Amino acid sequence: MPPATSVTERDEIYRVSCSWEHLMSHKPVMVQETLTYLLHDNSQSILDATVGCGGHTMAILKADPSVRVLGIDRDAQALRDAQRMLKAFATRIRLVETNFVDVGKVLSEWGRVDGILADLGVSSLQLDTSSRGFSYSKDGPLDMKMSPEGRTARMLLQETQHSDLAQILRQYGEVSGATRIARSIRRAVERNNMRTTRDLAIAIDSALPGVATPALLSKVFQAVRIAVNDELRNITEFLERVFTYVNQNARIVIISYHSLEDRLIKDFFRRESKDCLCPTAVPVCTCDHSARLEVLTRRVVKPSVEEITRNTRARSARLRAARVLG
Ligand SMILES: C[S@@+](CC[C@H](N)C(=O)[O-])C[C@H]1O[C@@H](n2cnc3c(N)ncnc32)[C@H](O)[C@@H]1O
Numbered sequence: 339m340p341p342a343t344s345v346t347e348r349d350e351i352y353r354v355s356c357s358w359e360h361l362m363s364h365k366p367v368m369v370q371e372t373l374t375y376l377l378h379d380n381s382q383s384i385l386d387a388t389v390g391c392g393g394h395t396m397a398i399l400k401a402d403p404s405v406r407v408l409g410i411d412r413d414a415q416a417l418r419d420a421q422r423m424l425k426a427f428a429t430r431i432r433l434v435e436t437n438f439v440d441v442g443k444v445l446s447e448w449g450r451v452d453g454i455l456a457d458l459g460v461s462s463l464q465l466d467t468s469s470r471g472f473s474y475s476k477d478g479p480l481d482m483k484m485s486p487e488g489r490t491a492r493m494l495l496q497e498t499q500h501s502d503l504a505q506i507l508r509q510y511g512e513v514s515g516a517t518r519i520a521r522s523i524r525r526a527v528e529r530n531n532m533r534t535t536r537d538l539a540i541a542i543d544s545a546l547p548g549v550a551t552p553a554l555l556s557k558v559f560q561a562v563r564i565a566v567n568d569e570l571r572n573i574t575e576f577l578e579r580v581f582t583y584v585n586q587n588a589r590i591v592i593i594s595y596h597s598l599e600d601r602l603i604k605d606f607f608r609r610e611s612k613d614c615l616c617p618t619a620v621p622v623c624t625c626d627h628s629a630r631l632e633v634l635t636r637r638v639v640k641p642s643v644e645e646i647t648r649n650t651r652a653r654s655a656r657l658r659a660a661r662v663l664g
């Protein structure tokens with residue numbers, strides 16, 4: 339099978355930058371809530387683990403003039419956009435292209451931080467760039483990768499058997515009719531008709547009676563994107579290492595857009611805020627676990643109705659925050 343895009347085509351994809359107007363129209367999600375939970379009296383250094391085009395980082399830098407931000411992203415295009423957006427703050431930021439799973443290497447030089455923000459998922463600028471192939475509403479190559487390494491969505495669909503594909507759609511997209519859609523995608527792959535986002539949308543549409551709704555299309559695209567970028571494993575591995583990155587009293591703020599992501603974060607916060615993890619039937623604690631976090635958000639924080647009206651993409655956002663204990 340030929341690769342979905344040649345290396346040269348792919349390089350082109352990552353060379354695209356957003357227009358200034360597009361960048362300026364970007365609306366970071368739950369900014370005020372993020373600042374409230376992230377910054378404390380002695381915040382000096384913050385890690386923005388998903389800097390995107392710098393919306394949250396800019397708000398952090400404006401809110402506290404003594405703070406420096408290390409902004410990372412696995413997407414080179416996003417970093418170029420962030421650099422343009424944050425030009426005025428050049429002395430207080432460092433931007434690095436890396437997966438947040440590998441941020442330990444960068445932090446060994448930068449030092450521990452007083453706060454970590456992760457605004458997970460895909461950015462609106464990625465979604466709106468047709469050549470990145472993230473959106474069913476923009477025809478483009480079936481890429482969906484956030485960084486150059488790994489398989490494109492087209493490769494994934496070519497290499498995954500229909501039962502595994504159905505499982506991806508069910509698990510990551512909660513797609514009903516997953517088996518039929520997976521079969522339809524596989525048929526298109528076998529006919530060599532699976533090159534573009536439009537091809538994928540057509541395969542979804544022809545799998546079920548009636549016209550595929552935008553909700554169904556976006557669920558399938560989301561599921562494929564999560565699989566292509568290994569998003570849940572990245573979050574799990576990042577959380578496992580998070581305590582080696584932070585100072586005492588640091589804040590951790592995570593915004594997620596998917597119930598499985600939110601579940602990972604909720605379970606991690608719950609587990610790390612307990613002194614004992616032994617089953618209730620065990621009379622004496624043998625686990626030696628002690629709490630390392632205080633959960634600051636008793637309930638998950640959702641965007642206000644006004645924010646959702648201004649920015650419909652905020653509607654699925656869920657924010658959780660915690661404080662690192664001494
Ligand atoms: C929702 S956007 C962040 C938007 C940003 N907060 C802003 O205001 O501009 C998510 C960003 O996370 C990045 N991302 C997702 N997974 C990542 C990972 N494992 N490592 C680094 N960056 C990642 C994406 O490339 C994307 O730019």
